[in-house]
Amino acid sequence: MKSSILRTGLALACAVSLASCGGGNTGTLVLGGQISGITLPGLVLQNNGGSDLAIPAGATSFAFTDLVPTDAIYNVKVKDGTLPANVQRCDVTGGSGNTGVYNVNTIIVTCVIFTHALGGSVSGLTTDGLVLLNGTDKVTVKANATSFAMAPVSQGYPFGITVFQQPAGLTCSIANGVGTQGTTDNNGVAIACKPNT
Amino acid sequence: MTLFSMRAALALLLAASLASCGGGGSKETYPVGGTVSGLVYGPLVLTTGSQNVNVNPAGLETNGTPKLVTYTFPQTLSYGDPYLITKTAEAPHQSCTVLQTAADSAGHMVTINVGVSCTVNSNLVGGTVTGLTTEGLQLINGSTTPIPVTLTVAGVAASQAAGTLPFTFGPVLYNATYGISILTQPTGQTCTVTNGNGVMGDAAITNVAVNCVNNP
Numbered sequence: 288m289k290s291s292i293l294r295t296g297l298a299l300a301c302a303v304s305l306a307s308c309g310g311g312n313t314g315t316l317v318l319g320g321q322i323s324g325i326t327l328p329g330l331v332l333q334n335n336g337g338s339d340l341a342i343p344a345g346a347t348s349f350a351f352t353d354l355v356p357t358d359a360i361y362n363v364k365v366k367d368g369t370l371p372a373n374v375q376r377c378d379v380t381g382g383s384g385n386t387g388v389y390n391v392n393t394i395i396v397t398c399v400i401f402t403h404a405l406g407g408s409v410s411g412l413t414t415d416g417l418v419l420l421n422g423t424d425k426v427t428v429k430a431n432a433t434s435f436a437m438a439p440v441s442q443g444y445p446f447g448i449t450v451f452q453q454p455a456g457l458t459c460s461i462a463n464g465v466g467t468q469g470t471t472d473n474n475g476v477a478i479a480c481k482p483n484t
Numbered sequence: 485m486t487l488f489s490m491r492a493a494l495a496l497l498l499a500a501s502l503a504s505c506g507g508g509g510s511k512e513t514y515p516v517g518g519t520v521s522g523l524v525y526g527p528l529v530l531t532t533g534s535q536n537v538n539v540n541p542a543g544l545e546t547n548g549t550p551k552l553v554t555y556t557f558p559q560t561l562s563y564g565d566p567y568l569i570t571k572t573a574e575a576p577h578q579s580c581t582v583l584q585t586a587a588d589s590a591g592h593m594v595t596i597n598v599g600v601s602c603t604v605n606s607n608l609v610g611g612t613v614t615g616l617t618t619e620g621l622q623l624i625n626g627s628t629t630p631i632p633v634t635l636t637v638a639g640v641a642a643s644q645a646a647g648t649l650p651f652t653f654g655p656v657l658y659n660a661t662y663g664i665s666i667l668t669q670p671t672g673q674t675c676t677v678t679n680g681n682g683v684m685g686d687a688a689i690t691n692v693a694v695n696c697v698n699n700p
Binding site: 326344345405420421422423424425440441443444445446447448449451464465466467468 | 622624625626627628629630631632656657660661662663664665666667680681
């Protein structure tokens with residue numbers, strides 16, 4: 288009987304101490320770091336299973352609103368089920384440790400976005416010289432090509448294909464060259480070239 | 485007399501032994517050099533004392549990163565000679581940092597190996613929008629900047645030049661391309677881009693022009 292009371296007390300004490308560890312604004316130190324690959328809202332980071340922190344689109348750094356105590360264990364993870372639709376996975380580097388006495392700003396969260404092909408058809412290209420751009424991605428399309436492929440584009444990213452250089456004696460125009468990359472390969476861009484008049 | 489000649493002989497002997505130790509052909513020398521990382525364009529001119537060395541790039545590794553380049557100044561230093569490597573001429577289109585912050589002397593370290601770290605410069609791409617009177621215009625630089633630049637009528641109103649609105653995209657590396665497109669047209673208007681693509685040079689691009697007119 289006595290020992291059972293003791294056990295219950297111990298369990299309670301444990302539970303209280305865990306609660307003080309896991310959630311809430313219980314300290315004076317900032318816990319945060321760098322984050323990349325977030326272009327859509329939704330991702331939630333947690334420390335010790337609590338202190339939910341929503342990461343906005345475009346974030347490059349984060350810091351938990353809840354401060355943490357000195358000399359406390361922290362363990363930062365992505366909350367289950369919160370990966371944005373275009374994110375394949377997020378890796379957390381340096382996410383766990385002991386706070387010691389200084390702010391922690393060394394956690395690195397790297398999110399990998401799905402990528403899909405971007406390209407399509409080419410017609411009327413009888414000469415060399417066509418050069419296409421998608422921002423800093425540059426692709427040269429040779430004479431008599433019937434298809435082309437730009438570098439793969441991350442899901443949810445915009446794309447905008449422009450003609451950097453027209454082929455000799457021809458003028459090429461682009462259909463479906465601007466948009467937002469969807470959830471599958473995009474081979475719907477159509478390039479039509481005609482002789483200059 | 486005898487004592488005097490003995491002294492002279494001793495002095496000669498000492499001089500000879502000193503020569504064999506410190507001076508002459510067998511004196512220890514220290515080449516001054518190191519490695520340069522990230523070098524894509526050359527030459528980078530490094531200087532220590534009155535010596536210069538031109539460092540040129542050595543091409544790319546198979547993974548596309550610039551190969552490490554080793555450099556050595558033409559003359560070696562003697563023990564105790566000071567050296568402080570500085571940058572006399574920047575590598576073209578790059579920013580290099582010599583990783584030696586204070587003068588040192590030959591022999592302090594077993595070998596003199598001063599690293600230099602270089603990165604390729606980048607500049608912003610931008611221009612102005614004219615004629616915008618409705619909301620919704622979004623500009624992109626291909627897939628290079630994941631979040632489109634949204635231009636607003638309020639922005640036009642707040643802009644110092646009447647009826648125009650400057651915009652800027654993130655930095656583009658020297659010699660990389662940029663291509664500005666309209667992702668979304670504003671409501672009831674059609675905008676067109678001129679000077680929309682090109683290759684980044686040594687200065688910011690400011691001449692991309694987006695002109696918007698009301699739909700008929």
